[in-house]
Amino acid sequence: DIQMTQSPPTLSASVGDRVAITCRASQSISSWMAWYQQKPGKAPKLLIYKASSLESGVPSRFSGSGSGIEFTLIISGLQPDDFATYYCQQHNKFPLSFGGGTKVEVK
Amino acid sequence: EVQLLESGGGLVQPGGSLRLSCAASGFTFKNYGMSWVRQAPGKGLEWVSIFTESGTALYADTVEGRFTISRDNSKNTVYLQMNSLRAEDTSVYYCAKSAAANTVFDSWGQGTLVTVSS
Numbered sequence: 001d002i003q004m005t006q007s008p009p010t011l012s013a014s015v016g017d018r019v020a021i022t023c024r025a026s027q028s029i030s031s032w033m034a035w036y037q038q039k040p041g042k043a044p045k046l047l048i049y050k051a052s053s054l055e056s057g058v059p060s061r062f063s064g065s066g067s068g069i070e071f072t073l074i075i076s077g078l079q080p081d082d083f084a085t086y087y088c089q090q091h092n093k094f095p096l097s098f099g100g101g102t103k104v105e106v107k
Numbered sequence: 108e109v110q111l112l113e114s115g116g117g118l119v120q121p122g123g124s125l126r127l128s129c130a131a132s133g134f135t136f137k138n139y140g141m142s143w144v145r146q147a148p149g150k151g152l153e154w155v156s157i158f159t160e161s162g163t164a165l166y167a168d169t170v171e172g173r174f175t176i177s178r179d180n181s182k183n184t185v186y187l188q189m190n191s192l193r194a195e196d197t198s199v200y201y202c203a204k205s206a207a208a209n210t211v212f213d214s215w216g217q218g219t220l221v222t223v224s225s
Contacts, residue, residue: 001168034209034211036152036212038152043201043215043216043217043218044144044152044201044212044215045215046206046211046212046213049206049209049211050209055213087151087152089152089154089211089212091209091210091211094157094165094210095154095165095166095167095168096142096154096157096210097154098151098152098153098154099151100151101151101152
């Protein structure tokens, strides 16, 4: 099974900051990486798939990069609506697996 | 607009059973894989099971042999039969639709809470 390790677990930032979240897979997953945003009490929302493809309707300040085992989600110019928890997910093979999450909080 | 509406959650004793349902609308249901993803209180996301559009059912190791996923394309509904429930199965269970040609989840339901406790 593929294990996903996200870092950092918590990130303190201010509006306008550039934020980077990293996810490392226990084995190569090519570019089969997705990123989700989740707010308290709500279902997750798909942001990025296949490492760098932006889901329809997602603001362009969100971007993804990486391949193999190391991936990054970048938020360029953090907005008030972006304070949330972010999860990575490998979609290379079953069983599908998520990272432990990164909570982006107000600094 | 895609809508996914889960039902069937509740309180159940350890060793008991529960059946979750997810009614879908707004898309051609039979053409997409459907999954269940759960989230224990205060914890992260865990994929549980998928029923693919081609008819394959797959499970996480933690539920294999205890949970059964099924779907009724005539009713646009996916189900999760949960048997031999344990305290560690306590979670919000989300129904999620797979994106086309990808096992990522582009639409989610609001979730239904399952609590396993005596």
